[in-house]
Amino acid sequence: MSxxxxxxxxxxxxxxxxxxxxxxxxxxxxxxxxxxxxxxxIVRIATRTPSKAISVVGQxxxxxxxxxxxxxxxxxxxxxxxxxxxxxxxxxxxxxxENGKHVVTANKALLAMHGNEIFKAASEKHxxxxxxAAVAGGIxxxxxMREGLTANRIQWLAGIINGTTNFILTEMREKxxxxxxxxxxxxxxxxxxxxxxxxxxxxxxxxKLTLLASIAFGIPVQFDKVYVEGISRLAPEDVVAxxxxxxxxxxxxxxxxxxxxxxxRVHPCLVPQDKLIANVEGAMNAVVxxxxxxxxxxxxxxxxxxxxxxxxxxxxxVDVARLQTADPEHRVPPLAFQADALADYPILxxxxxxxxxxxxxxxxxxxxxxxxxxxxxxxGNISINSMIQDPQDDGASIIFLIHKAREGNVVEAxxxxxxxxxxxxxxxxxxxxxxx
Amino acid sequence: MSxxxxxxxxxxxxxxxxxxxxxxxxxxxxxxxxxxxxxxxIVRIATRTPSKAISVVGQxxxxxxxxxxxxxxxxxxxxxxxxxxxxxxxxxxxxxxENGKHVVTANKALLAMHGNEIFKAASEKHxxxxxxAAVAGGIxxxxxMREGLTANRIQWLAGIINGTTNFILTEMREKxxxxxxxxxxxxxxxxxxxxxxxxxxxxxxxxKLTLLASIAFGIPVQFDKVYVEGISRLAPEDVVAxxxxxxxxxxxxxxxxxxxxxxxRVHPCLVPQDKLIANVEGAMNAVVxxxxxxxxxxxxxxxxxxxxxxxxxxxxxVDVARLQTADPEHRVPPLAFQADALADYPILxxxxxxxxxxxxxxxxxxxxxxxxxxxxxxxGNISINSMIQDPQDDGASIIFLIHKAREGNVVEAxxxxxxxxxxxxxxxxxxxxxxx
Numbered sequence: 001m002s003x004x005x006x007x008x009x010x011x012x013x014x015x016x017x018x019x020x021x022x023x024x025x026x027x028x029x030x031x032x033x034x035x036x037x038x039x040x041x042i043v044r045i046a047t048r049t050p051s052k053a054i055s056v057v058g059q060x061x062x063x064x065x066x067x068x069x070x071x072x073x074x075x076x077x078x079x080x081x082x083x084x085x086x087x088x089x090x091x092x093x094x095x096x097x098e099n100g101k102h103v104v105t106a107n108k109a110l111l112a113m114h115g116n117e118i119f120k121a122a123s124e125k126h127x128x129x130x131x132x133a134a135v136a137g138g139i140x141x142x143x144x145m146r147e148g149l150t151a152n153r154i155q156w157l158a159g160i161i162n163g164t165t166n167f168i169l170t171e172m173r174e175k176x177x178x179x180x181x182x183x184x185x186x187x188x189x190x191x192x193x194x195x196x197x198x199x200x201x202x203x204x205x206x207x208k209l210t211l212l213a214s215i216a217f218g219i220p221v222q223f224d225k226v227y228v229e230g231i232s233r234l235a236p237e238d239v240v241a242x243x244x245x246x247x248x249x250x251x252x253x254x255x256x257x258x259x260x261x262x263x264x265r266v267h268p269c270l271v272p273q274d275k276l277i278a279n280v281e282g283a284m285n286a287v288v289x290x291x292x293x294x295x296x297x298x299x300x301x302x303x304x305x306x307x308x309x310x311x312x313x314x315x316x317x318v319d320v321a322r323l324q325t326a327d328p329e330h331r332v333p334p335l336a337f338q339a340d341a342l343a344d345y346p347i348l349x350x351x352x353x354x355x356x357x358x359x360x361x362x363x364x365x366x367x368x369x370x371x372x373x374x375x376x377x378x379x380g381n382i383s384i385n386s387m388i389q390d391p392q393d394d395g396a397s398i399i400f401l402i403h404k405a406r407e408g409n410v411v412e413a414x415x416x417x418x419x420x421x422x423x424x425x426x427x428x429x430x431x432x433x434x435x436x
Numbered sequence: 437m438s439x440x441x442x443x444x445x446x447x448x449x450x451x452x453x454x455x456x457x458x459x460x461x462x463x464x465x466x467x468x469x470x471x472x473x474x475x476x477x478i479v480r481i482a483t484r485t486p487s488k489a490i491s492v493v494g495q496x497x498x499x500x501x502x503x504x505x506x507x508x509x510x511x512x513x514x515x516x517x518x519x520x521x522x523x524x525x526x527x528x529x530x531x532x533x534e535n536g537k538h539v540v541t542a543n544k545a546l547l548a549m550h551g552n553e554i555f556k557a558a559s560e561k562h563x564x565x566x567x568x569a570a571v572a573g574g575i576x577x578x579x580x581m582r583e584g585l586t587a588n589r590i591q592w593l594a595g596i597i598n599g600t601t602n603f604i605l606t607e608m609r610e611k612x613x614x615x616x617x618x619x620x621x622x623x624x625x626x627x628x629x630x631x632x633x634x635x636x637x638x639x640x641x642x643x644k645l646t647l648l649a650s651i652a653f654g655i656p657v658q659f660d661k662v663y664v665e666g667i668s669r670l671a672p673e674d675v676v677a678x679x680x681x682x683x684x685x686x687x688x689x690x691x692x693x694x695x696x697x698x699x700x701r702v703h704p705c706l707v708p709q710d711k712l713i714a715n716v717e718g719a720m721n722a723v724v725x726x727x728x729x730x731x732x733x734x735x736x737x738x739x740x741x742x743x744x745x746x747x748x749x750x751x752x753x754v755d756v757a758r759l760q761t762a763d764p765e766h767r768v769p770p771l772a773f774q775a776d777a778l779a780d781y782p783i784l785x786x787x788x789x790x791x792x793x794x795x796x797x798x799x800x801x802x803x804x805x806x807x808x809x810x811x812x813x814x815x816g817n818i819s820i821n822s823m824i825q826d827p828q829d830d831g832a833s834i835i836f837l838i839h840k841a842r843e844g845n846v847v848e849a850x851x852x853x854x855x856x857x858x859x860x861x862x863x864x865x866x867x868x869x870x871x872x
Contacts, residue, residue, distance in 0.1 A: 024587050024729045034654055034777035035586045037769075132584070138730035140584025147583075148568070148576025150471045151460050151750030218470055276712055276736060286734075293460045294574035294747035297737035298722075300712060301730060311730035314587030326762035333473075341470035 006039035007321045010070045010101075012046055012092060013082035014053035014063075017106055017133065020306030021080065021313045022057060032314065036321040040314070046070040048083075071096045078320055080313060081105040090114050097121045097129070102324065104316040106133035106309055112207035115214070115221035115335075123339045126328035130316035135208040136161050136285040138308030139301040140315065145215050145289060146336040152291025154216040156256040158269075158435055161208040163283035163303045164199035165231050165251040167191045169268075170281045173239050173248065179232060191283055201230035202251065202266040209253030212287070213264055217257050217345065218337030222264070225347040229267035238360060238428060241399055242270050245386070247358075247432065248278040254433065261346035263353055270358050270432035276300075277435065288435060296435075351408035353431075356385070358401055360428040361417065365396040369422055376420075377402065380413035395424055401432065442475035443757045446506045446537075448482055448528060449518035450489035450499075453542055453569065456742030457516065457749045458493060468750065472757040476750070482506040484519075507532045514756055516749060517541040526550050533557045533565070538760065540752040542569035542745055548643035551650070551657035551771075559775045562764035566752035571644040572597055572721040574744030575737040576751065581651050581725060582772035588727025590652040592692040594705075594871055597644040599719035599739045600635035601667050601687040603627045605704075606717045609675050609684065615668060627719055637666035638687060638702040645689035648723070649700055653693050653781065654773030658700070661783040665703035674796060674864060677835055678706050681824070683794075683868065684714040690869065697782035699789055706794050706868035712736075713871065724871060732871075787844035789867075792821070794837055796864040797853065801832040805858055812856075813838065816849035831860060837868065 011018055025032065025040060033039045046067040047053050053063045064070075071079055071092050079096040081103060083089055089110050094117075096103050103122070105111070111118065111131055122129045132142045136159065145154070160166050164186060171182040183200065186192035198204045206226040214221050231251050242249050247270035256263040271278040276298055280286040285303025290296050302308035323331055333339060363369050377384060377400075385401040402410070414427045447454055461468065461476060469475045482503040483489050489499045500506075507515055507528050515532040517539060519525055525546045530553075532539050539558070541547070547554065547567055558565040568578045572595065581590070596602050600622060607618040619636065622628035634640045642662040650657050667687050678685050683706040692699040707714040712734055716722040721739025726732050738744035759767055769775060799805050813820060813836075821837040838846070850863045 020729075028587060028589055028729070031589050031654075032586060034773045034779075035769075037774045037777075138727075139733055140580045143584045144576045144580060144735075147755060148579045148751055149747065150468060150754040151464060151747040153464055153467050218467075274715075276715060279710075279712060279715060291574075291747065293456075293464070293743040293750075295738045295741075295744055297575055297735070299580075299733070299735060301733035305731075307729040308731055311585065311587040311727065314729075315584055318586040319583060322768055323759060323762050326759050332758055333471075337470045338473045341473075343470075 004038040006041040007317065008041055008043045008075055008077045009080055009317060010044045010046070010073060010076040010078070011042050011080050011082070012067055012070060013084070014045055014047040015082065016306045017309045017313065018047065018082040019056055020310035021082070024307055024310045024314055032318065036318045038321055040317050040321060044070050044073060044076060067092055068095065072099060076101060078102045078104060078317060080317070081107055086110050086113055093118055094121055097125050097127055100125055100127060102128045102320045104130045104313055104320070106131070106313060108134040108204070108207040108211065112210040112221055112223040115211070119334050119339065122334065128320055128324070128331065129334050130319060131211070132316050133309045133312035135211055136287060137301065137303040137305060138311040139285060139287070139299050139303065140312070141212070141287050141299045142215060144299055145212070147332060149289060149291050149294060149297070152293045154257065155290045155292060156254065157212055157216055157287060157289045158252050158254045158277070158433060159209070159212065159287035160250055160277060160280050160285050161253050161287065161303060162199055162205040162251060163285060164192045164196065166280065167283045168200070169231060169249055169251065172234070172236060173243065176236055176240065178236050179234055200232050202228040205251060205253045205266045209255060209264060209266055212253065213255035213262065215336040216255060216289070217262060218335065218341060218343050219262065219345055220342055222347055225264060227265040227267070227350040231268050234268055235428065238430060241360065242358065245401065246273055247271060248273050249430065250278065252433065257345070258348070261348040263348050265350060265353065268430055270430060272434060275435055351411070353407040354404055355407070356402060356404050356432040356434065357410055358399065358430040358432050359414070361398045361423060362425045363395055363398060364422040364424065365391060366422060372420055373417055376413050376416045380409045381405065382409060382413055440474040442477040443753065444477055444479045444511055444513045445753060446480045446482070446509060446512040446515050447478050447518070448503055448506060448515060449520070450481055450483040451518065452742045453745045453749065454483065454518040455492060456746035457518070460743055460746045460750055468754065472754045474757055476753050476757060480506050480509060480512060503528055504531065508535060512537060514538040514540060514753060516753070517543060522546050522549055529554055530557055533561050533563055536561055536563060538564045538756045540566045540749055540756070542567070542749060544570040544640070544643040544647065548646040548657055548659040551647070555770050555775065558770065564756055564760070564767065565770050566755060567647070568752050569745045569748035571647055572723060573737065573739040573741060574747040575721060575723070575735050575739065576748070577648070577723050577735045578651060580735055581648070583768060585725060585727050585730060585733070588729045590693065591726045591728060592690065593648055593652055593723060593725045594688050594690045594713070594869060595645070595648065595723035596686055596713065596716050596721050597689050597723065597739060598635055598641040598687060599721060600628045600632065602716065603719045604636070605667060605685055605687065608670070608672055609679065612672055612676065614672050615670055636668050638664045641687060641689045641702045645691060645700060645702055648689065649691035649698065651772040652691055652725070653698060654771065654777060654779050655698065655781055656778055658783055661700060663701040663703070663786040667704050670704055671864065674866060677796065678794065681837065682709055683707060684709050685866065686714065688869065693781070694784070697784040699784050701786060701789065704866055706866055708870060711871055787847070789843040790840055791843070792838060792840050792868040792870065793846055794835065794866040794868050795850070797834045797859060798861045799831055799834060800858040800860065801827060802858065808856055809853055812849050812852045816845045817841065818846060818849055
């Protein structure tokens, strides 16, 4: 074991994940070498503020802000990119590949937007681009799907892949608070950033979903085709009503393989509360994957944080250490499918989604209301699963759960319902997935 | 992609899993080849009753009962062993290895008992022995631990790794029925075998735990040192009482790495009902793994059945197809750790287990009872977490939850309590894990 050379790693970025990677590699060096058969050694660090890194690593490793110098350093086998962003990170990653180095990255935005270019370059240079840390932190979901479920035609996947929004939804439900209050609290606790847009509007989840869908179905990364809707417009009364009906509201990233194409969407969603994923609370992540042979499997864990994410970075480094000697044509391809075997299934527009729905209406309380609404739904080929009505000071609130329908039809019916004279405000409309 | 040779597989056994493997490989041939970069082809089948296999595969592949002939067939790259048992299976697997063939097996008993010998032989011959299907069916738990969590010092794992017993426990709880009745029902439904001993007495779970613990901690397989206790003596009243206290009873396989050694045990266990694993119902499996960097992760899915298990067999075949060209010193080692880096941590006797406990006593209802019991517990350095007392026709039932204590001390205290004149029957004693 000890005769094998160590793997020489250059670390770009020394923030939350970078410092965690350093710490985990140092603390568990022996355990990791017992597994990998060789040591994994950070030999050079480049970061915007070297002083911070130096205060941790001391004189053990040279630290500078010369990122391109690191990428061009011939003594380095693997570049770990943890600086984030999509401009400089893209340049550095492409340069590392050009220099024949393997790359490990946690950068979901980079791969969701420039993945096709990066994976192509890596394939031409016979190097690996590993990115377990880019999706769901420490949960080995990329590996599970890419290597553990290779026997399967993946039918769909659905994931809680953003911890910030799951924390907010959990607090809204448990404490009955409105979105804005909980967001402030999440910011105070460090669960949400000062500018929380990427998280709360679903963009971060959409980056991750883009990668998961590619791996599941063997399609190129296509971030621009993901339908994205966040949680900022969710009302506490819908969270409560969902609970009364036996559901919880989660922000899900959903990818479904249908005969006629692929659904790719991120949005708040009612989920039956007896499903495990409905019980994933706080900042935790979980992904359900449905394969035709294996059935439903679920993967759960911390989706962010210093050491959970570092856990995935280091696992990728061990993979590189173990497998870099394999004939490149036989290594595990980054998107699970061989580069020349990707499919161009059409990505379906959101109007073509087929799922169930929760509708909440505010109406005047007078005879004929229900009949008119039911008629519009029936005309749109939409059938009602259940209904509850609550009297209110100024009329009534009606909630419908409707069976699977084409979204375009549902939206059209809602427009007709909103034009009825006794309907007093916009119809609230939330998708519902039975996940079975 | 198409230029690469196909992988030639010889299939030993054509029962539930063997026929599922055939079916999945046939149905998803294209999907699998898109991932593996080459076709995976069953070229020969040997089974005890060839007629059954022939009725499925027809003339496509030669079928016989000549198992040793298959293992000696030079045209075969990989032998898939699905015949079960530990005598003939051991011979065939060792012979396949001797012949330089990779082996894929679902045989947990074989590996739990003869794993050290088999892995050593494979290492000497530079071939792979893959066994994802041996633990938790289609859940890629071996891969997750062996490759996905390599950054971590694994601290403990706890799994529902036997579907039969989880089905029985779910029915006992939901329907309030005694063990024997539910067992009969499970047998009628095909969830339990005619001789259910291996499942209900925890032996099957212990086989799987043996393998999981080796992979988690880098120790040899040591089935003979696992403490094993089944569910056949569980009373319905304890299932109900656990629910009142906020717990569910599950049969868990638990492996803990302590400073002074390793706990390896299979037994019924109270688990907080707000933990995801407590909500794994019916015949499903789940494993929680706690790593020092990643924290808790959980893996859930079908733990048995034809195609879920075949899903794991085929995933192993794809791994072999992808990685067989890697330098053997760099491939993923079967027990996650390099063969020369296994540790000989002592396996602790059950008396040295440290956990929490549920105790139920049947006593006469008179003054001083509680004082005497509390004194005995205190003398044994055992502290009480909570207590509930219920009057009964002939005295009272008292339930204690006690804080973490050394099991030897608890057993000693119980013996003293049982000798008290007002204690009317044996003390019921169930371990409790907070899993945090």
